[in-house]
Amino acid sequence: MKLTFYKYQGTGNDFVMIDNRQEIISKNNTKLISRLCDRKFGIGADGLILLEHPERAEDDFKMVYFNADGNQSSMCGNGGRCLVAFAKFLGIIKEEASFTAIDGPHKAKTNNGLVSLQMQNVDEVNQTGNTSFLDTGSPHHIVFTKNVKDLDVKVEGATIRYSEEYRNGGTNVNFAEPEEENTFLVRTYERGVEDETLSCGTGVTAVAIAANSSGRANGNNIKLIAPGGELSVSFEKSSTGAYENVWLTGPAEMVFKGEMEC
Numbered sequence: 001m002k003l004t005f006y007k008y009q010g011t012g013n014d015f016v017m018i019d020n021r022q023e024i025i026s027k028n029n030t031k032l033i034s035r036l037c038d039r040k041f042g043i044g045a046d047g048l049i050l051l052e053h054p055e056r057a058e059d060d061f062k063m064v065y066f067n068a069d070g071n072q073s074s075m076c077g078n079g080g081r082c083l084v085a086f087a088k089f090l091g092i093i094k095e096e097a098s099f100t101a102i103d104g105p106h107k108a109k110t111n112n113g114l115v116s117l118q119m120q121n122v123d124e125v126n127q128t129g130n131t132s133f134l135d136t137g138s139p140h141h142i143v144f145t146k147n148v149k150d151l152d153v154k155v156e157g158a159t160i161r162y163s164e165e166y167r168n169g170g171t172n173v174n175f176a177e178p179e180e181e182n183t184f185l186v187r188t189y190e191r192g193v194e195d196e197t198l199s200c201g202t203g204v205t206a207v208a209i210a211a212n213s214s215g216r217a218n219g220n221n222i223k224l225i226a227p228g229g230e231l232s233v234s235f236e237k238s239s240t241g242a243y244e245n246v247w248l249t250g251p252a253e254m255v256f257k258g259e260m261e262c
């Protein structure tokens with residue numbers, strides 16, 4: 001069969017997008033999904049996203065996300081932003097969207113090539129010294145450190161991702177360094193890609209919240225500089241210390257459309 005696909009990227013985090021409203025791809029076909037994401041034998045991407053019919057009346061569509069290893073995973077922030085751009089391209093939405101992903105409902109807005117995605121509230125941030133752990137739809141371990149540009153993120157990230165602490169579910173690992181006030185450099189090792197990616201949406205969201213929670217940032221609108229580009233994260237802190245009204249904003253664009261023999 002010939003499969004029509006679209007390739008999108010959001011600050012260099014790249015995804016194969018498939019309009020699966022006619023159920024052309026089975027979610028259990030791990031082998032096919034990992035082959036489509038393979039950079040040598042397939043299209044090449046950090047993940048694959050299926051756009052499906054919504055299950056809730058108030059939604060425009062449903063998001064189903066797979067890591068490059070072919071397994072369905074937790075939330076992908078950059079992928080969600082790219083999916084909103086894809087839904088706009090398909091004519092499913094205009095400027096605003098409402099959709100459900102594995103972590104629950106999301107709202108989104110588009111404006112001049114930028115897509116803002118509302119992320120889930122965060123009630124808990126665990127901090128120990130220069131590290132933090134929190135879940136922004138996906139689990140993120142953060143190390144605040146110096147010389148982030150010089151780190152071997154693949155090696156150091158894998159050491160933490162496969163450590164005893166994360167033995168059960170694994171984690172994504174972010175290395176963050178203050179650049180100026182309320183601005184951080186971030187590099188991320190992604191679970192399921194098992195390598196550094198050029199940017200991670202749930203990862204930079206986690207860094208922004210952890211930076212505020214640990215007193216490393218005093219603002220509620222944080223700029224994050226990843227190797228693939230810049231993102232911003234805004235939030236409100238409730239009286240109980242929970243992070244609410246969390247929005248991730250950055251560019252998302254189609255790279256190309258193609259067909260692959262499957």
Ligand SMILES: N[C@@H](CCC[C@H](N)C(=O)O)C(=O)O
Nearest residue numbers: 073076077078138200201202
């Ligand atoms: N690139 C993503 C995160 C994708 C999920 C992650 N690999 C995991 O398995 O937790 C993002 O932009 O958030």
